[in-house]
Amino acid sequence: MPTRYEEAFAKAAEKFRRGAALAAQEGLIPYKSEEGRWIASPYDGNSWWTGGFWPALMWQCFAATGDEAFKAEARRVEALLADELRRFRFLNHDVGFMYLIAAGADAKLTGDEQAETDALHAASLLMGRFNPSGYIRAWNHPSQAGYAIIDCMMNLSLLFWASRKTGDPRFAHVARIHADTSLREFLRPDGSVSHIIEFDPATGARVREHPGQGYCLGSQWSRGQAWGLYGFTLAYLNTEDPRYLDAARRIAANFAAHIRPDGLTDCDFCQPPEEERLDNIAGAIAACGLQELAKITGDDAWQQAALKLVDGLLDRCCDWGASRLGLLTHCTASYHDDGAGRHTNITYGDYFLMEALAKLNGTDPMLWR
Numbered sequence: 001m002p003t004r005y006e007e008a009f010a011k012a013a014e015k016f017r018r019g020a021a022l023a024a025q026e027g028l029i030p031y032k033s034e035e036g037r038w039i040a041s042p043y044d045g046n047s048w049w050t051g052g053f054w055p056a057l058m059w060q061c062f063a064a065t066g067d068e069a070f071k072a073e074a075r076r077v078e079a080l081l082a083d084e085l086r087r088f089r090f091l092n093h094d095v096g097f098m099y100l101i102a103a104g105a106d107a108k109l110t111g112d113e114q115a116e117t118d119a120l121h122a123a124s125l126l127m128g129r130f131n132p133s134g135y136i137r138a139w140n141h142p143s144q145a146g147y148a149i150i151d152c153m154m155n156l157s158l159l160f161w162a163s164r165k166t167g168d169p170r171f172a173h174v175a176r177i178h179a180d181t182s183l184r185e186f187l188r189p190d191g192s193v194s195h196i197i198e199f200d201p202a203t204g205a206r207v208r209e210h211p212g213q214g215y216c217l218g219s220q221w222s223r224g225q226a227w228g229l230y231g232f233t234l235a236y237l238n239t240e241d242p243r244y245l246d247a248a249r250r251i252a253a254n255f256a257a258h259i260r261p262d263g264l265t266d267c268d269f270c271q272p273p274e275e276e277r278l279d280n281i282a283g284a285i286a287a288c289g290l291q292e293l294a295k296i297t298g299d300d301a302w303q304q305a306a307l308k309l310v311d312g313l314l315d316r317c318c319d320w321g322a323s324r325l326g327l328l329t330h331c332t333a334s335y336h337d338d339g340a341g342r343h344t345n346i347t348y349g350d351y352f353l354m355e356a357l358a359k360l361n362g363t364d365p366m367l368w369r
């Protein structure tokens with residue numbers, strides 16, 4: 001008998017197979033779905049940071065089913081993303097999200113050489129954002145030359161991967177310097193992490209923290225907590241440096257303590273109690289990080305926390321309606337800015353839920369390494 005997680009993955013893969021045909025017809029990269037339609041990214045066209053999640057989702061489905069339709073759709077979008085390498089100016093530190101789990105996944109699963117080259121190209125762009133005073137610059141606005149963000153811990157995986165592929169340690173050196181800065185400047189004593197730290201770009205000295213996508217200065221934006229949890233876990237997998245594992249454990253303990261009784265995740269762990277603002281993407285990301293942490297440490301508490309999250313999402317926030325395209329509901333891009341979506345379906349939420357299910361089912365190809 002298939003488990004509920006196998007059933008959920010299979011049913012979702014079928015939904016996404018239908019959705020893939022529609023996305024290909026429309027020629028867009030799905031960012032979210034609304035009323036049976038795919039909607040493309042709200043900003044920066046195909047250079048928006050989320051473009052890699054749809055092909056990554058296709059690769060998860062391909063790895064589990066072997067259905068060539070998923071491969072074809074992943075490659076259609078990889079070609080669009082490859083064009084963005086030349087357009088270049090909108091790309092930022094999120095090239096890890098955009099290329100490692102799309103082109104890099106293609107290289108991993110099929111051995112495609114051009115896909116590997118595209119991912120290496122992206123790694124070079126990411127390394128080019130390194131400020132030798134100690135951090136990888138997040139965004140491009142001239143006023144943000146000193147901004148580094150916790151999300152970047154996930155993008156470091158592209159650099160570790162590039163060092164392994166090329167035998168050139170520079171990529172991994174840069175990743176470690178940025179991870180060490182994150183350890184020192186982002187991780188708080190209570191196991192939570194800041195979203196944005198601004199440094200003086202000339203000296204690397206800390207200037208201030210910014211609240212970013214969270215509720216307020218010093219609060220705990222839940223997706224940032226999830227990026228930190230999974231990001232430090234991946235940094236440990238890439239380096240075996242116990243300081244990163246310790247950080248991942250501390251962030252995981254804080255995250256697990258804030259999972260709601262219904263298994264869902266508030267948008268910010270410090271938001272007012274009367275505010276009903278969820279971000280299920282955070283829960284889905286954390287469910288992936290926690291499962292990796294359980295494997296590394298052998299501590300079942302992390303696996304149980306992951307199951308609580310996945311069960312909460314499956315029980316309450318999956319839209320199985322045949323006429324609607326996306327799966328995960330109540331995804332929220334940012335606490336105060338609803339422009340990129342509030343309490344809606346968003347494709348990277350779907351991606352991480354599918355990765356979490358794939359890990360439970362034993363089909364996850366581990367696209368982050």
Ligand code: GLY
Pocket residue numbers: 049151213223333
């Ligand atoms: N990495 C951007 C976000 O999580 O919204």
